[in-house]
Amino acid sequence: MHIEKQAVRIGFNPLTDCAALLMASVLGCDERHGIRIVPSREASWAGMRDKLVTGELDAAHALLGMVYGTQLGIGAQRHDMAVLMHLNRNGQAITLSRHLMAQGAVDGASLAGLLQSERRQYVFAQTFPTGTHAMWLYYWLAAHGIDPLRDVRAITIPPSQMVYNLAEGHMDGFCAGEPWGQRAVMDGIGVTVATSQQIWPDHPEKVLATSRAFADAHPNTCRALIAAVLEASRWIDASDENRRATAEILAGGAVVATDRAALLPRMLGRYDDGMGRQWQDAHPLAFHQDGQANYPYLSDGIWFMTQLRRWGLLKAHPDYEATARAVTRVQLYREAAELAGVTAPAGTARSSTLIDGRLWDGSDPERYALAFPIRQR
Amino acid sequence: MSRHLRIVLVHPPRESDASLRAAALQAGLAEAGYQLVASLPADIHLPERIAQLQPDMIIADAESDARDVLEHIVVATRDERRPIVMFTEDDKTSSMEAALEAGVSAYIVAGLQPERIKPVLNVALARFRKEQKLLHELADTKHKLAERKVIDRAKGVLMARHGISEDQAYQRLRTMAMNKNLKLAEVAQRLLDVEDLLG
Numbered sequence: 001m002h003i004e005k006q007a008v009r010i011g012f013n014p015l016t017d018c019a020a021l022l023m024a025s026v027l028g029c030d031e032r033h034g035i036r037i038v039p040s041r042e043a044s045w046a047g048m049r050d051k052l053v054t055g056e057l058d059a060a061h062a063l064l065g066m067v068y069g070t071q072l073g074i075g076a077q078r079h080d081m082a083v084l085m086h087l088n089r090n091g092q093a094i095t096l097s098r099h100l101m102a103q104g105a106v107d108g109a110s111l112a113g114l115l116q117s118e119r120r121q122y123v124f125a126q127t128f129p130t131g132t133h134a135m136w137l138y139y140w141l142a143a144h145g146i147d148p149l150r151d152v153r154a155i156t157i158p159p160s161q162m163v164y165n166l167a168e169g170h171m172d173g174f175c176a177g178e179p180w181g182q183r184a185v186m187d188g189i190g191v192t193v194a195t196s197q198q199i200w201p202d203h204p205e206k207v208l209a210t211s212r213a214f215a216d217a218h219p220n221t222c223r224a225l226i227a228a229v230l231e232a233s234r235w236i237d238a239s240d241e242n243r244r245a246t247a248e249i250l251a252g253g254a255v256v257a258t259d260r261a262a263l264l265p266r267m268l269g270r271y272d273d274g275m276g277r278q279w280q281d282a283h284p285l286a287f288h289q290d291g292q293a294n295y296p297y298l299s300d301g302i303w304f305m306t307q308l309r310r311w312g313l314l315k316a317h318p319d320y321e322a323t324a325r326a327v328t329r330v331q332l333y334r335e336a337a338e339l340a341g342v343t344a345p346a347g348t349a350r351s352s353t354l355i356d357g358r359l360w361d362g363s364d365p366e367r368y369a370l371a372f373p374i375r376q377r
Numbered sequence: 378m379s380r381h382l383r384i385v386l387v388h389p390p391r392e393s394d395a396s397l398r399a400a401a402l403q404a405g406l407a408e409a410g411y412q413l414v415a416s417l418p419a420d421i422h423l424p425e426r427i428a429q430l431q432p433d434m435i436i437a438d439a440e441s442d443a444r445d446v447l448e449h450i451v452v453a454t455r456d457e458r459r460p461i462v463m464f465t466e467d468d469k470t471s472s473m474e475a476a477l478e479a480g481v482s483a484y485i486v487a488g489l490q491p492e493r494i495k496p497v498l499n500v501a502l503a504r505f506r507k508e509q510k511l512l513h514e515l516a517d518t519k520h521k522l523a524e525r526k527v528i529d530r531a532k533g534v535l536m537a538r539h540g541i542s543e544d545q546a547y548q549r550l551r552t553m554a555m556n557k558n559l560k561l562a563e564v565a566q567r568l569l570d571v572e573d574l575l576g
Contacts (some may be wrong), residue, residue: 044444075452123421128445129452155421156449158442170421313452 003034004218008225011042011051011060014256015159015177016263017088017206018061019246020287024232026249032231033224033339041254044158045128046075052211053079058218059225061087062209065304069130071327072305074313080212083301083328085226085336087206087233089293091266091285092133092196093181094140096173097166098274101191106275108144108194115151124148125157125165125174132205135307136196137175142374143199143356149311149376166190177205178285179262185274186262192273197283199355202293204300215329222329226336230294234342237288243267291342296333298324299349299362306369312376320365382502385430386416387423387437387447399438402464406436409494419443424450432459434502439463460505462498524562531565534572 008030012018024030025037040057042048049070051057064083071081096105103118105111115122124141126134134156138148148154157165159176166174167189174180175196184190196203208229215222236246247267251260265272269284286293301324308314330348337344351361360368369375384406388399403416417426419437423446427435437447447461528550535546554564 043440043442044448046444046448047439050439075448075455125421129449155424156446157421158445160442165421 001034001220003220003224005058005221006034007036007038008058008221009038009040009056011040011048011057013042013045013048013061013159016179016250016256016267016285017091017177018255019236019250020087020229020233021061021208022249022255023236023246024228027232027235029228029231033228035221035224035228037225037228045131049076052081052209055211055214058214059084059208059210061206063128063131064204064207064301065130065132065135065308066128067207067209067327068301068304068308068323069313071323072308072314072318074130074308081327082210082212082215083296084208084210084215084222085229085294085333086204086296086300087208087229087287087294089202089205089286089289090195090197090283092136092175092177092205093192094137094173094175094194095162095166095181095184095190096193097169097171097190098188099169100172101275106191106193108140111193112144112146115146122152123155123171124152125155125162125171127156127159127176129156130308130313133175133177135304136199138311139307140194140199140355142372145374147374163187163189178266179256179258182266183258183262185272188274191275192271195271195281197281200352201283202286202352204297207296215332219332222332223336223339226333227339230291230337230340230342233288233294237286240268291337291344294342295345296328296330297348297350298328298330299360301328302362302365303360306365309369310372310375317366317369382411382434382498383414383430383432384411384434384436385427385432386413387419387435387443388416389419389438389441389443402436405494411498419446424453434460434462434498436462436464439465458509460501462501527562527569528565531568534568
């Protein structure tokens with residue numbers, strides 16, 4: 001197999017869920033498949049997207065919603081993108097300030113009650129306008145009768161600034177990836193009122209993205225890359241020992257640069273909400289799940305487009321199915337999965353029930369997007 | 378023209394290498410004769426401040442995490458776009474050109490000589506205006522095409538109803554438009570509405 005490009009420059013954001021990309025390089029999975037991963041720590045999602053578009057980065061750890069935002073031209077000029085594989089499921093969280101907790105907001109229902117009784121402007125932060133955290137935050141608020149566009153103010157803040165801004169009282173809560181939820185609890189600044197897996201058990205989160213042009217010109221490089229990251233994902237998920245070793249590497253200054261104590265518990269599925277409840281989560285951050293977590297289901301991508309439409313980021317319905325098919329490299333993934341000895345599911349859609357009891361099976365996105373009582377009109 | 382540009386420079390919220398770059402750029406802008414209306418920290422108040430100041434151009438560090446906050450502003454103000462200029466340490470001209478294609482108006486390399494800043498900003502602004510003009514023209518053309526379709530359909534209705542030629546149908550629509558002081562497309566749309574109603 002001729003590898004078109006051997007050194008692959010991959011952007012990552014310093015978060016727990018960039019683990020598989022980094023471990024593919026640390027464990028040497030990349031070399032086994034004839035490539036070399038050159039990780040590049042990036043400061044922002046928008047910067048990462050620009051660098052994918054300009055070709056300064058070959059591939060990146062990306063928010064699934066952001067890939068579709070780029071494909072459909074939300075914010076920046078539209079650009080054809082490709083999703084090679086999914087990197088993880090679950091493991092994000094919604095954190096409220098301790099001040100709000102002291103006023104009785106300990107979950108979605110009590111937050112809705114507080115908004116009714118004490119009227120002022122509430123501010124909630126997410127990490128990117130078309131990103132996954134914005135969608136989890138909006139979905140969760142709306143599921144409790146809170147309109148994220150009218151009843152509160154939603155802002156964008158970099159993940160690493162969340163805890164600081166919450167401590168300073170600049171905002172009431174945030175939705176971000178780990179370790180920032182755990183960090184807020186550890187530092188006694190916030191409490192975890194919902195995990196993203198409570199909103200959608202086994203939801204898709206970060207993906208490995210490239211521009212369409214890169215995927216078209218470098219199919220063998222992409223296959224090798226997917227196979228290498230699949231092997232690393234399988235290794236991380238194989239044991240708690242491996243997760244500990246991964247946390248050790250992530251905690252280092254070149255990656256997330258935070259205490260291992262903030263990273264490790266939730267990587268092992270051990271949660272502490274900061275309000276006295278501790279539990280072993282049934283749907284913790286997953287990197288592999290025998291390949292289930294990595295398979296790029298079309299219905300997962302379509303779901304994000306329904307939410308972009310729901311919140312008015314898309315002014316009209318896109319061609320959901322055709323867009324998802326153009327972006328998602330299912331065939332490339334299948335071939336790479338075979339190289340790595342990973343089984344790929346047969347279908348391209350899966351069905352899940354979300355926190356508001358609604359069933360999502362990918363079958364009628366237009367109707368699904370319009371069926372929510374709370375949405376932009 | 379350039380002397381009256383209202384420029385806002387966005388700097389990281391806390392001290393870092395990036396804010397040193399911002400300070401250097403600020404000095405360069407001043408030397409080049411630009412008036413900065415504000416140098417704002419990229420914190421949670423940024424969107425409000427930008428909304429108040431309504432600058433002609435925003436300049437920010439491409440390598441800062443404040444980029445995502447700026448992205449929020451871009452998405453929230455999609456209907457009233459303004460040029461955004463990024464500065465970076467990366468001097469690969471290829472990536473700058475591609476960035477221009479991608480919709481960011483310009484990438485300036487930090488440490489750029491003050492005398493070079495002015496032409497770069499002027500090009501960025503010109504480019505942004507041209508792009509806006511093209512977008513408007515595109516919207517205009519689409520609108521005209523849609524009108525054309527409505528008029529053609531209305532002509533078809535008249536021709537079938539009255540057994541007249543295309544030219545005669547067009548004359549009738551035009552006379553009606555002049556008498557009612559309406560646009561041709563509006564008359565055509567009304568005719569189609571009535572047609573829909575009566576079947």
